[in-house]
Amino acid sequence: MARDSDAPSERVRVKRVHERGSYDRDTVHAILDAMPICHVGYVVDGTPYVTPTLQWREGDRVYWHGSSASRMLRKCEGAEVCLTVTCVDGLVLARSAFHHSANYRSVMILGQAEKITDPAEAEMRLKNFVDGLFPGRWDMLRPMAGQELKATTVLSMPISEASAKVRTGMPVDDDEDYELPIWAGVIPVRMQMLPPEDDPKNLPEADQPDHVTAFQMG
Amino acid sequence: MARDSDAPSERVRVKRVHERGSYDRDTVHAILDAMPICHVGYVVDGTPYVTPTLQWREGDRVYWHGSSASRMLRKCEGAEVCLTVTCVDGLVLARSAFHHSANYRSVMILGQAEKITDPAEAEMRLKNFVDGLFPGRWDMLRPMAGQELKATTVLSMPISEASAKVRTGMPVDDDEDYELPIWAGVIPVRMQMLPPEDDPKNLPEADQPDHVTAFQMG
Numbered sequence: 001m002a003r004d005s006d007a008p009s010e011r012v013r014v015k016r017v018h019e020r021g022s023y024d025r026d027t028v029h030a031i032l033d034a035m036p037i038c039h040v041g042y043v044v045d046g047t048p049y050v051t052p053t054l055q056w057r058e059g060d061r062v063y064w065h066g067s068s069a070s071r072m073l074r075k076c077e078g079a080e081v082c083l084t085v086t087c088v089d090g091l092v093l094a095r096s097a098f099h100h101s102a103n104y105r106s107v108m109i110l111g112q113a114e115k116i117t118d119p120a121e122a123e124m125r126l127k128n129f130v131d132g133l134f135p136g137r138w139d140m141l142r143p144m145a146g147q148e149l150k151a152t153t154v155l156s157m158p159i160s161e162a163s164a165k166v167r168t169g170m171p172v173d174d175d176e177d178y179e180l181p182i183w184a185g186v187i188p189v190r191m192q193m194l195p196p197e198d199d200p201k202n203l204p205e206a207d208q209p210d211h212v213t214a215f216q217m218g
Numbered sequence: 219m220a221r222d223s224d225a226p227s228e229r230v231r232v233k234r235v236h237e238r239g240s241y242d243r244d245t246v247h248a249i250l251d252a253m254p255i256c257h258v259g260y261v262v263d264g265t266p267y268v269t270p271t272l273q274w275r276e277g278d279r280v281y282w283h284g285s286s287a288s289r290m291l292r293k294c295e296g297a298e299v300c301l302t303v304t305c306v307d308g309l310v311l312a313r314s315a316f317h318h319s320a321n322y323r324s325v326m327i328l329g330q331a332e333k334i335t336d337p338a339e340a341e342m343r344l345k346n347f348v349d350g351l352f353p354g355r356w357d358m359l360r361p362m363a364g365q366e367l368k369a370t371t372v373l374s375m376p377i378s379e380a381s382a383k384v385r386t387g388m389p390v391d392d393d394e395d396y397e398l399p400i401w402a403g404v405i406p407v408r409m410q411m412l413p414p415e416d417d418p419k420n421l422p423e424a425d426q427p428d429h430v431t432a433f434q435m436g
Contacts, residue, residue, distance in 0.1 A: 005252050011265065039257040041266035047229065048259035048266045050302040052324055076296040088255055088409075093430065096347055097359050098366040106270055130315055141315050148316040161300055170417045177360050183424040184417040187433050192410035199388045199402040206401040212311065215405050 011110055012163040022164040025060075031107045032057045032085055033165055035191075035218055036133060041082040042075045042113075049075070049159040053094075055083060056129045057159070062109060063125055065154040074114040076187060083109045083157065087218055090189050092154075094171035095146030095182040101171065107164045111157040122154045134211035161188060224399040229328055230381040231336035243278075249325045249382055250275045250303055253409075253436055254351060258282060259300040260293045260331075267293070273301060273345045275377070280327060281334075281343055283372040291371040294331040301327045301375065306436055308407050313400040319389065330373040331360060337364075340372045352429035409436030413421045 014021025022028075038055040041048055051072040055064045062083060066073050090103035116122040127138045171184050196212045220355045232239025240246075259266055269290040273282045280301060284291050308321035334340040339382040345356045389402050 028369070032370070036239055037304070039259075039268050039270075039302060039304070040254060041257075041259040041268035041300075043261055043264065043266050046261065047328060048261050048300045049328075050257050050259035050268050050300045052302060052304040052306075052322065054320065080265050082259075082268045082272060083268045084257060086255070086257070086270040086271075091351070091433070093352070093355075095360055096366070097344060097356065097362050100348065102272065104270065108268065110267075126315060129297060130318065133309070134311070137311075138315065140400055142313055142392075142398055142400070144315050148314070168388065170415075170419075173419075178419050179421075180360055181421045181423045182360070183426055183430060185422055185426075185430070186415045186417075188415060189411035189435070190410050190412065192408050194406035194408065197249050197388075197404045197406060199404075201388070201391075201396050202369045202402055203397075203400045203416075206399055208403075212401060212403070212405060215309070217407070 008104045008162050012161050012164060014163055014165055020165050020167055022166060023162070027164045027166070028107050028159060029057060031087065031105045032062060032159075034105070035085050035087045036057050038064065038083050038085045040076060041084070042072065042073060043078055044075050055085065056132050058125070058128055060159050061156050062159055063129065063154060065126065065129065065152055068153045068184055070103055070153070073155060077153070078114045079105050079113060081111065081113045081157065081169060088189050089168070090186045092171045092186050093184055095173045095177040095180050095184050099171050099173050103167050103169070105164065105166045107162060110159060110163040111161055113155045113157050116154040116156060119149050122152065123149055125154050125156070126152065134209075134215065136208070137211050140209065193217075223232070227379050230326060230379050234385055238383050240384060240387055241380070245382045245384070246268060246325050246377060246380050247275060249305065249323045250280060250377075253303050254297070255318045256282065256301050256303045258290060258294060260297055261292065262293050272290070273303065274350050276343070276346055278377050279374050281347065281374045282378055283344065283347065283370055284368050286371045288371070291373060294373055295333045295371070297331060299329065299331045299375065307406050308404045310389045310404050311402055313391045313395040313398050313402050317389050317391050319385060320341055321385050321387070323382070323384045327377055327380040329379055331373045331375050334372040334374060334434060337367050340370065341367055342376070343372050344370065344385050352427075352433065355427070358427065382415060411435075
């Protein structure tokens with residue numbers, strides 16, 4: 001991140017359970033790269049809205065996109081937004097209700113969303129998004145039409161004001177509770193990709209590319 | 219929902235791709251019940267924040283909780299918030315970049331977050347949360363201490379201003395693109411529970427309860 005990783009801004013400093021907070025660039029990037037699903041927060045007339053979408057990272061910037069008509073994108077453009085990525089890795093069952101928890105990796109990025117105004121750059125970013133998920137796919141596709149590019153907004157934000165929060169491992173119970181015969185542990189959770197489903201309208205020669213069979217996220 | 223299901227408020231009316239918008243109570247409830255992970259949006263000094271947490275539903279209200287010291291809970295109390303739940307069900311690969319999409323079920327709820335101030339009610343809500351995820355677990359646990367209850371804030375909001383958005387099925391390509399020998403289809407995605415991991419500090423007689431082995435979400 002642009003700012004000194006030891007000096008997070010007050011806005012993104014992890015307030016609770018400080019040992020779970022992490023500001024180093026590699027941790028933040030690894031979480032963003034592992035999980036395209038994100039939730040974007042923005043404000044309309046004082047009301048917060050949270051919209052799920054997909055993000056991708058290029059260097060020290062994060063990108064997301066959608067229809068130019070989307071309320072989310074129109075309201076985010078030029079505005080303060082919060083982009084949060086969360087991978088839930090497990091549920092943590094303790095011997096008391098109080099110490100139940102979750103294992104997770106999350107990133108929160110604050111900043112001002114900027115629209116990519118140059119159509120060539122927007123198209124390049126979209127290519128990077130598609131190829132980031134599915135290597136080599138962009139060049140297999142019917143080329144993007146100018147009208148489609150016009151109908152698509154790509155937003156971007158520097159990953160400068162960002163924090164990661166990570167919990168791993170077993171429950172941490174009160175000392176005396178370890179004497180209790182209560183099952184404690186972790187139920188690990190992950191995203192599972194099921195076998196790809198062919199579009200029934202595929203031509204017979206359209207085999208599943210490697211980028212489909214090898215796809216993973218989370 | 220309290221309001222007529224045919225008349226969503228302007229704030230939550232699905233603006234884009236209207237056929238994906240759904241306001242009926244059963245759809246909203248089913249999504250909330252399937253996925254405890256949620257993202258809560260709130261505003262601090264004009265800046266939106268999006269924090270992941272777990273939610274649960276009781277009747278026509280949604281609940282979430284955490285440490286009383288949490289910034290998220292302190293800032294949400296009495297304020298306008300947005301609680302969004304998202305289940306991503308698949309990635310949708312089309313013959314053009316433009317028609318790529320995702321299959322998902324999501325709910326957005328707007329409203330004012332209210333703190334449960336009666337400790338007995340707060341404890342009952344927490345019991346319902348734990349037992350909702352893990353039936354019968356609450357009564358197996360070391361009872362909650364008064365101090366723990368004090369250190370926990372339970373927030374709630376009516377599910378009155380809510381909308382669901384759902385996409386299912388294959389890509390929808392431009393007519394002429396179906397002639398192209400490009401693989402299209404869906405990569406289905408779901409949450410997978412891996413085998414539970416015993417806390418090494420469990421007493422020998424602490425077997426995995428059914429609510430652990432049978433746990434599912436998503």
